[in-house]
Amino acid sequence: xxxxxxxxxxxxxxxxxxxxxxxxxxxxxxxxxxxxxxxxxxxxxxxxxxxxxxxxxxxxxxxxxxxxxxxxxxxxxxxxxxxxxxxxxxxxxxxxxxxxx
Numbered sequence: 001x002x003x004x005x006x007x008x009x010x011x012x013x014x015x016x017x018x019x020x021x022x023x024x025x026x027x028x029x030x031x032x033x034x035x036x037x038x039x040x041x042x043x044x045x046x047x048x049x050x051x052x053x054x055x056x057x058x059x060x061x062x063x064x065x066x067x068x069x070x071x072x073x074x075x076x077x078x079x080x081x082x083x084x085x086x087x088x089x090x091x092x093x094x095x096x097x098x099x100x101x
Contacts (some may be wrong), residue, residue: 008080010090020092024085032086032095039097040079047075074099 024032054068081095 008077010084013091016089017092021089024089028086032082036078036082036086036095036097040075040082043075043078043099047072077101 050068050071054065057063057065057068076099078095078097078099084090085093085095
């Protein structure tokens with residue numbers, strides 16, 4: 001049996017930059033919210049379609065397709081990285097435009 005658990009961890013930094021915190025607080029919507037938000041909106045619509053197709057695949061084959069799992073996990077990873085950076089201020093590392101590890 002394959003381990004399909006998704007693991008998420010954030011390294012606790014020694015200290016966070018106050019300047020980056022101010023930048024994220026006042027201008028984060030401009031340089032994080034707009035570009036990542038637009039791309040994640042379309043990615044989320046694609047995830048909805050993939051989940052719908054996967055539902056049918058599971059219905060007939062009793063297996064969740066690996067490509068669909070990887071696609072959805074990539075979306076969740078990306079969303080969590082953006083949230084950790086912009087909404088929760090957990091890190092100063094700007095989130096990449098990818099859902100890969």
